[in-house]
Amino acid sequence: MKTAPNIPSRSILPLLGRIFQEMTCRSNQRWNLPPNCCIVLGHLDACPEVCEPAAVAEATRLPRQTMTFILDTLETRGLAVRRPHPRDRRRKTIRLSPAGRKLARAIRRDFLSVEQAALAGSAGAGLEPARRHLSRLAEAFARMNRPPPSSQT
Numbered sequence: 001m002k003t004a005p006n007i008p009s010r011s012i013l014p015l016l017g018r019i020f021q022e023m024t025c026r027s028n029q030r031w032n033l034p035p036n037c038c039i040v041l042g043h044l045d046a047c048p049e050v051c052e053p054a055a056v057a058e059a060t061r062l063p064r065q066t067m068t069f070i071l072d073t074l075e076t077r078g079l080a081v082r083r084p085h086p087r088d089r090r091r092k093t094i095r096l097s098p099a100g101r102k103l104a105r106a107i108r109r110d111f112l113s114v115e116q117a118a119l120a121g122s123a124g125a126g127l128e129p130a131r132r133h134l135s136r137l138a139e140a141f142a143r144m145n146r147p148p149p150s151s152q153t
Contacts, residue, residue: 012137026114031107033073036062038107040070041079044096045104051093052085079103 007013027035043060044051050059053071057064071094074080079100085091096104119127 023111026111027107030110031103033077034070036060036066036070037073040067040074041096041100041104042108044080044094045101045108048095051095052091053082053094056094074100 024035027033027038031038033041039060039062040056043056047059050056053067054064056062057067062070071080071082074094075082078097080094080096082092082094085093
C-alpha cells in the first residue's frame with residue numbers, strides 16, 4: 001500500500017485508515033446506514049441502560065452534536081425512539097425498536113463473520129500477538145487522549 005507524503009513507510013496509520021474505510025463502505029453498502037448509526041445501534045443493543053444522548057455520545061466516542069443527526073436518522077427509519085426521561089423533563093432517553101434491535105444484531109453478526117473470514121488465513125501463531133499489540137496500541141492512544149489531571153491547589 002502506498003503511503004501519503006510525510007507518513008513514514010512503517011506507520012500503521014494508513015492501514016488503520018483503510019480498515020476504517022472498508023468498514024464504512026460495508027455499513028453504507030450492506031446496511032444503507034452511516035457507520036455512526038451502526039455504532040449507536042450496536043451500543044444501544046449491548047448497553048440499553050446507557051440510553052441518554054450525551055451518555056451514548058460519550059460511550060461511543062462520538063461528538064455530542066453528531067448524536068442529534070444519528071438519532072434523527074434512527075427514528076426516521078423506525079429503528080429507535082426518543083422518550084422523555086422518567087425523572088427529568090429536560091432530558092431524553094433512547095430505546096431501540098424491535099426492528100432496531102433485530103438490525104443491530106444482524107449488523108453485529110455480519111461484521112463478526114466478515115472479521116472471521118478476513119482473519120481465517122491468519123489463524124494460528126500470528127493472530128494472538130497481533131491482537132495483543134493492537135490492544136496495547138489502542139490503550140496507548142486512550143491514555144494520550146485522557147485529559148490531564150487537574151492540578152488544584
